[in-house]
Amino acid sequence: MTPILVAERLGRVLAGEVPVTLVRDIDLEVGRGEFLAIMGPSGSGKSSLLYLLGLLDTPTSGRILLDGQDTSGYGEDQLAATRLRKLGFVFQFHFLLAEFTVLDNVLLPMRRLGKLDEGAARKRAEDLLEQLGLREHARKHPHQLSGGQRQRVAIVRALANDPLIILADEPTGNLDTHASANVQQILHDLTRQLGTTVIAVTHDVTFANAADRRIGIVDGQIDPEWRA
């Protein structure tokens, strides 16, 4: 499988009177269309690793190659542009903008990118909502939806600019069993049908078992022996 994302000796230390190591010497390759689950105990550095892989945080050592490009020299603007074009995020909390309708929330990243005109962007947003069974909720506001529906809208928004990788931080952490299974299925289908890579941090063993590969993080390092 061609690697779409490569992390080399990745490290992140929070500076301070007592420096805190969040991530230490991680080497990782993620293939195109792969579904990778990152697991580990609370505070082990899973989310920190995800933020580094998603270019939300800057490593203090090592480097990340995304789609063959070394991102270590990128400035704020270049990082933001890369996130906009190539990455999509889904968080434990849906983080939909409350004042906007479902459709407008999905349109936000497309409007920011400006690759599609308004009509084409709207058509794509409606198609994506249709695919995830949310077409009839397009005009609603987030507070009118269930938790599972909101998380599906967040996935649609993450998919809006057709990203190479979806990074998900505890995407089912706030959902009931039925909604969790639904989200898990959607993310799984993405890798199979669209070839989108999914990297998900999770505590949910069932969710992790659906992934192509699972890695465990303990004390900021990959632990090959780790078992949930």
Place this chain on the structure above:
Amino acid sequence: MSLQLSIAVTQLISRRRPTLVSLGGIALGVAFFLAVSSLMRGSERDFIKRLIDNSPHITVSDEYRKARKQPAIEEWPDGAVEVRRVKPLTEVRGIRGHAQKLAFIETLPGLRAAPVLLGSVVLTFAGRNEGVTLNGIVPAKMKGVSTIEEKLTQGSLEALATNPNGLVIGEGLANKFGLSMGSVVNAASPGGEVRTLKVVGIFRTGNASYDENQTFALLKRAQGLLDRANRVNRFTIQLDDPYAARAVAAVIERQIGYKAVSWQESTEDLMSVLLVRNLIMYSVVSAILVVASFGIYNTISTIVMEKIHDIAILKSMGFHARDIRRIFLAEGVILGALGSLFGVSLGMGLMWLLAQVEIKPPGASDIVHLPIYWGWEQYLLAVGFALASAVGAAYLPARKAGQVQPVAILRGLA
């Protein structure tokens, strides 16, 4: 509509109450700014207009700005010369060669000039005496330099030309003496000359002091009465452009030698008082807008605090720091612009109401409306200051929003 603008509008609409409070603050600030400014500027312009309309733009008098030097000192300016016990030559007061000098002044473009002989006389009627100022004038020329013709309620200046013993008086004097058109009064000069004059015109300027003390007679009659044959001691000059008075006065004074005083020079102290008054006024009304801008700061700061997660998600999505800054700056601009719009409407309403107020100023005999200035520049100033305050108030929270680190926010929630 740009994406940042649409987010800004949506956020403001979703927070109606603080948005309305901020708008109200700016609107009231702009409205009071306009009301006070229009009133102050209106009174200033009214004052200047009265100055310009009711007094000559330039007055040339029979005086010199500096005492004339002794010929010996002019001849040997660097010599060790001291001239003691010099007594200037006694001469009849008045402008020498006034006809030639007036002819020169009249060759200058954009002005009208009239010769005047000004002196004091005592009017006597029915056993009562009253000292007044007598203006000896040439009616045809005086019309071009004075508004006195417009202020006549009875008779005309022309009547002076047809009746050499005619006298035009103010309504205040007429009422005091019980005079009416055709009444005959005696006028006595300080030199003892006495003439009998007939009232051929009565004016009312609204200035009680002027209406009681100023009188007009034919120049020839005044010269005879004041024993100053063929003399005038004033040139009264009106310009098409009153604001050119200072420059024209300098030209005239340089050419004819006599002191030529523009209306600006004669009212310099008043003008500086007006300037200070305007500075105080604009400082006070601007302070209202500065206070109002704190409302905007508060509103936008609160939105930034409340929307910190939205900001984090927008940045994680790929929005730049400048996109985020623009959203909150746009909110400041929207509040400033809408507040200004409402403020201008409200301000115009207040100005209209003020314009309806009637007052009787001290010393005036007529009731007048409050003078209101409707000039466009004060709207521009109010709106410009309101917008600047609003953008200034939005800048700090906008900068803070742009600096939000998404990871710090997301970690806090993880």
